[in-house]
Amino acid sequence: MERLMEIRELRTFVAVVEAGAMSKAARQLHVSQPALSQTITALERRLGVPLLVRTSTGVQVTDAGTTLLGEARAVLARHDQAVAAMARHTSDGGGVLRVGVPLELPPELLPSALARLPGTRVQARHLSSVAQVAALRAGELDVGLVRERPAGPDLDAVLVVAEDVGVLLAANVAEKLGAPVRLEALAGLEWFAFPRAGSPAWYDELAAILRSHGLDVGPEVPEEQRLIVELKIPAVSAGGAYAFAPPEWPYPLPDTVRWVPLAGRPIVRRTWAVWPAASRRRDVAEFVAALEDHRQTGSGV
Structure with missing residues (x-):
């Protein structure tokens, strides 16, 4: 029996399409470009149709890829909704931490913070500040790293990076x-x-x-x-x-x-960690504390 498509494969495919290039998607997903390319190739082989056309400037989506893109986004949205619903049943969040990430973070920031959470699996999404705040309020992210501090009592925030641009x-x-x-x-x-x-x-x-x-x-x-x-x-x-x-x-x-x-x-560019004020998740608190410690020890200040 043919193996079914995995959530990881669908997320990889969507990331490549949205990034427009294999190299950019690889950085966003924190995987090597050859590994990402192999995932897409395996997915195309299993489905029996080309999904992407590789060019010197990036990738183009085929008709079949466009069809899969819509279906994949729907499946991923439902999957993330289910994960969020189950996370409410445990203060630890089930070991999955959904983090919004902007462009051009200091390269050592996330690895340093995540070293404090060895048992936690991270799902990183590259989104603008406005999109991250919307996702936090919709329950689609657990922590956002944004370039402007959001207003309102429903979100807590702490400054974690200040860079001389x-x-x-x-x-x-x-x-x-x-x-x-x-x-x-x-x-x-x-x-x-x-x-x-x-x-x-x-x-x-x-x-x-x-x-x-x-x-x-x-x-x-x-x-x-x-x-x-x-x-x-x-x-x-x-x-x-x-x-x-x-x-x-x-x-x-x-x-x-x-x-x-x-x-x-x-010019000083500031990045805040933002999370729902009602959150009681231990992994969120530890992640934010690790980001604060990183700043206070002299990096990213």
Whole structure:
């Protein structure tokens, strides 16, 4: 009898489609790219149809893949709902911790915190701050890591990361401007921004800082245009744009791009751990405490 599709396989497939590339999905799922590719290939072989077309720029979904995508999302939503329902019957949450993760977290943050919870299995979802807050209130996440502190008494929050943001520049531009670079010196370059809808407060804070230094913010990025980290490099390397990034940017930089600190440390990016105020789960409390300890010991401050 043919083995049935597994939740893990469906989640992998959805992640690849939503990421648009195998490499990005592998990072999001914390697996190697070859292992992820093998999972997709095995799923295609079992179903007997191609689901994705691999290209030099990413992946494209076939008609069969589009059909599976809708069904997989429905199955995963029902599965996560069932897990959430069962978690309410135990203070330990059944050993599964659902964590919302933004782009560009310090690479050592999550491994350091999860080392304190050896018996806990983590389901990580890469979501914007707004989407994480909505998922927390819908019972779809246990903890979120967001770039703006949510309002309201239904969610608790604690600051876990504060990073002095620097700037990514084309190598020739960085050499011309020197280091550290003053924000004013970026006049004439385009800000490679993210959609405001994903994190309005953080976007507005950044925009206000840029305007106060005489920089043009430019038009807002459409909501449907998700920020793809890999696009920062080609946008910046062409020499007409800049992008913000933390000192420990967890992506390789080509020789054509430099990370440069900003003079006066004008931009600090903060990340809060957020969880339902009514939660009594021990693993949530231990996870948040581990994140706090990580910050207080000097990392991510």
